[in-house]
Amino acid sequence: MGGTRFIGVFLSRLLVKEGHQVTLFTRGKAPITQQLPGESDKDFVDFSSKILHLKGDRKDYEFVKSSLSAEGFDVVYDINGREAEEVEPILDALPKLEQYIYCSSAGVYLKSDLLPHFETDAVDPKSRHKGKLETESLLTSKGVNWTSLRPVYIYGPLNYNPVEEWFFHRLKAGRPIPIPNSGVQITQLGHVKDLARAFIQVLGNEKASRQVFNISGDKYVTFDGLARACAKAGGFPEPEIIHFNPKEFDFGKKKAFPFRDQHYFASIDKAKSVLGWKPEFDLVEGLADSYNLDFGRGTFRKAADFSTDDLILGKSLVLQS
Amino acid sequence: MATLVFSSSLLLSSPPSKFSSPSLSPLLPRFSLSRSSALSSSLSITPSSLTYPTPSKRFALSALSVRASAEVKKKVLIVNTNSGGHAVIGFYFAKQLLGSGHEVTILTVGEESSDKMKKPPFNRFSEIVSAGGKTVWGDPAEVGKVVGGAAFDVVLDNNGKDLDAVRPVIDWAKSSGVKQFLFISSAGIYKLTDELPHVEGDVVKADAGHVGVEKYIAEVFGIWAIFRPQYMIGSGNNKDCEEWFYDRIVRDRPVPIPGSGMQLTNISHVRDLSSMLTLAVEKPDAANSRIFNCVSDRAVTLDGMTRLCAQAAGRPVNIVHYDPKAVGIDAKKAFPFRNMHFYAEPRAAKDILGWQGTTNLPEDLKERFDEYVKIGRDKKPITFEIDDKILESLKVPVAV
Numbered sequence: 001m002g003g004t005r006f007i008g009v010f011l012s013r014l015l016v017k018e019g020h021q022v023t024l025f026t027r028g029k030a031p032i033t034q035q036l037p038g039e040s041d042k043d044f045v046d047f048s049s050k051i052l053h054l055k056g057d058r059k060d061y062e063f064v065k066s067s068l069s070a071e072g073f074d075v076v077y078d079i080n081g082r083e084a085e086e087v088e089p090i091l092d093a094l095p096k097l098e099q100y101i102y103c104s105s106a107g108v109y110l111k112s113d114l115l116p117h118f119e120t121d122a123v124d125p126k127s128r129h130k131g132k133l134e135t136e137s138l139l140t141s142k143g144v145n146w147t148s149l150r151p152v153y154i155y156g157p158l159n160y161n162p163v164e165e166w167f168f169h170r171l172k173a174g175r176p177i178p179i180p181n182s183g184v185q186i187t188q189l190g191h192v193k194d195l196a197r198a199f200i201q202v203l204g205n206e207k208a209s210r211q212v213f214n215i216s217g218d219k220y221v222t223f224d225g226l227a228r229a230c231a232k233a234g235g236f237p238e239p240e241i242i243h244f245n246p247k248e249f250d251f252g253k254k255k256a257f258p259f260r261d262q263h264y265f266a267s268i269d270k271a272k273s274v275l276g277w278k279p280e281f282d283l284v285e286g287l288a289d290s291y292n293l294d295f296g297r298g299t300f301r302k303a304a305d306f307s308t309d310d311l312i313l314g315k316s317l318v319l320q321s
Numbered sequence: 322m323a324t325l326v327f328s329s330s331l332l333l334s335s336p337p338s339k340f341s342s343p344s345l346s347p348l349l350p351r352f353s354l355s356r357s358s359a360l361s362s363s364l365s366i367t368p369s370s371l372t373y374p375t376p377s378k379r380f381a382l383s384a385l386s387v388r389a390s391a392e393v394k395k396k397v398l399i400v401n402t403n404s405g406g407h408a409v410i411g412f413y414f415a416k417q418l419l420g421s422g423h424e425v426t427i428l429t430v431g432e433e434s435s436d437k438m439k440k441p442p443f444n445r446f447s448e449i450v451s452a453g454g455k456t457v458w459g460d461p462a463e464v465g466k467v468v469g470g471a472a473f474d475v476v477l478d479n480n481g482k483d484l485d486a487v488r489p490v491i492d493w494a495k496s497s498g499v500k501q502f503l504f505i506s507s508a509g510i511y512k513l514t515d516e517l518p519h520v521e522g523d524v525v526k527a528d529a530g531h532v533g534v535e536k537y538i539a540e541v542f543g544i545w546a547i548f549r550p551q552y553m554i555g556s557g558n559n560k561d562c563e564e565w566f567y568d569r570i571v572r573d574r575p576v577p578i579p580g581s582g583m584q585l586t587n588i589s590h591v592r593d594l595s596s597m598l599t600l601a602v603e604k605p606d607a608a609n610s611r612i613f614n615c616v617s618d619r620a621v622t623l624d625g626m627t628r629l630c631a632q633a634a635g636r637p638v639n640i641v642h643y644d645p646k647a648v649g650i651d652a653k654k655a656f657p658f659r660n661m662h663f664y665a666e667p668r669a670a671k672d673i674l675g676w677q678g679t680t681n682l683p684e685d686l687k688e689r690f691d692e693y694v695k696i697g698r699d700k701k702p703i704t705f706e707i708d709d710k711i712l713e714s715l716k717v718p719v720a721v
Contacts, residue, residue: 113625114682115585182581184662186517218520222662225515263583263622269671283516 002080156192190216233287483530555591582624589617617680
């Protein structure tokens with residue numbers, strides 16, 4: 001389900017390469033295939049000739065049920081599912097389904113003073129990602145063979161969430177990087193290609209049956225450190241970092257910074273030891289991959305918007321770092 | 322021994338599928354783990370599916386080899402510091418080894434009659450003796466003489482911070498035929514970077530005393546393992562850890578935390594350190610030439626630790642943040658932990674030794690608080706000079 005925006009773009013290629021027959025269920029709003037930066041013409045043509053498309057709206061449950069049962073799939077990769085009710089028609093359509101592989105989120109974990117988050121930790125039924133939690137619970141209750149991956153922050157070329165892009169815009173413009181509060185908050189980024197590989201590794205893997213795995217990078221990083229890593233990755237000089245107190249500003253609906261203002265990171269030990277998977281990109285390498293194949297070529301999803309930065313920089317009250 | 326934890330995963334019978342699943346084919350090595358297979362099949366609940374041992378191969382293997390090598394009894398010498406945060410490690414390690422049937426001698430630096438021996442864990446060394454262990458005192462530079470010419474299979478140096486202190490022990494161990502050398506180093510030697518956690522293999526500060534020792538051990542010893550701890554709690558601790566928080570919480574005093582309070586640290590129960598060391602003794606080949614971060618598998622923030630201590634004490638808490646430089650005090654004197662992120666993970670121990678942490682700060686801190694009250698420390702009159710200085714300075718508005 002999905003497959004034409006970010007994670008699925010990389011995952012579908014790996015699946016096709018492995019010889020599976022892959023169908024992307026999307027509304028068709030984005031092109032079914034787009035040549036990736038760095039992808040050879042030959043590879044792209046090969047991929048395009050093999051990938052199949054099922055056009056539809058996954059919120060149209062009747063259509064989902066009828067179209068999927070007509071095709072009869074062995075495995076479902078649900079990359080863009082948000083609510084539990086979206087899963088029901090899929091399961092109803094495919095009674096012989098061998099595996100339901102779900103892209104969940106580490107956002108389901110209950111905020112804690114004890115970190116990192118492990119798969120066994122308490123989850124937050126009130127979180128913004130409760131739909132993901134409810135989906136995982138539904139899968140458990142249905143008796144189907146399922147696997148759920150919980151990424152933290154995903155990054156890489158074609159990222160539509162302005163994670164690295166947010167930093168690159170400012171670095172390119174030679175602007176200081178405004179970071180809320182102390183800048184020592186710790187986050188974690190995972191490269192989309194490593195996530196795609198993890199999705200491959202759970203396919204048909206009995207060790208992944210009914211298991212949840214945190215999938216992200218091997219190391220965590222502070223907000224300040226991430227700004228520096230982005231600079232390194234893009235060949236920019238070390239950035240000027242300005243710390244500010246978000247409580248002193250009214251940004252309206254705009255986000256002044258793309259990350260949750262808290263520690264947020266998860267252990268990937270389980271995936272490493274159970275699946276034998278491990279991330280191939282370290283942070284600076286991964287950010288360089290994203291920069292060289294995307295932002296550095298002049299492409300980005302969101303245009304630069306420095307309005308919140310200007311509010312911060314303009315105000316005389318700034319916290320000293 | 323680590324407890325076996327089974328997920329409720331039901332395993333599928335091998336489907337005639339398009340995709341390759343090499344792990345489903347019955348491989349000989351898997352079937353040879355017959356003990357663990359028997360264990361898991363008694364827990365499987367789907368009669369119609371073919372089940373495979375659910376514990377990861379890594380754990381099953383280590384379970385077997387722990388059984389095997391636990392049969393071999395070792396003669397272990399612990400050279401133990403006579404003060405500081407690491408002193409308690411030797412105490413727990415000695416007791417755990419004795420409990421497993423090994424022979425233990427603990428050589429404490431200095432003299433038995435010194436005042437230092439009146440403090441924990443030394444004032445509880447009778448527990449080591451009654452468990453069958455030997456306690457001796459002396460100068461590690463003359464270790465051979467102090468142990469009366471006895472021979473050992475394993476030596477743990479839980480004392481020296483630099484080569485001058487440890488070299489005599491290493492050299493004596495080598496010449497007297499000791500087979501395995503273990504060293505308590507420190508996670509403090511890791512070089513600070515923007516990325517966390519500190520992982521075994523990360524760059525260390527070349528000029529750190531412990532690094533010199535680590536290098537020398539690796540050069541001269543055949544079978545060795547190095548352990549890098551952070552902070553620990555546990556009954557018998559020689560140095561205050563959680564007590565610093567309790568002292569303030571029970572007296573309804575604000576708890577001054579330097580910086581943002583978001584700094585991560587790692588506070589382990591010393592039993593986790595002891596179990597890791599014991600595993601290394603029982604699996605010398607697996608542990609050989611390895612560095613292990615000797616810590617629990619969770620970080621806690623400084624604010625978080627404060628909150629957990631308050632919860633353990635069942636009392637409210639008022640956390641106050643301050644900038645040590647602005648106040649003009651030495652952060653090291655004011656606060657028992659490093660004023661920065663200081664967080665290592667025990668990845669090598671989990672991966673290579675199959676070690677599992679048991680530290681559960683919320684539970685462990687409750688136990689610690691009970692003891693804190695039991696010994697009457699909550700009633701002890703304490704002065705808080707540095708705290709008062711900090712709190713005084715915070716009342717003054719800070720000009721921006």
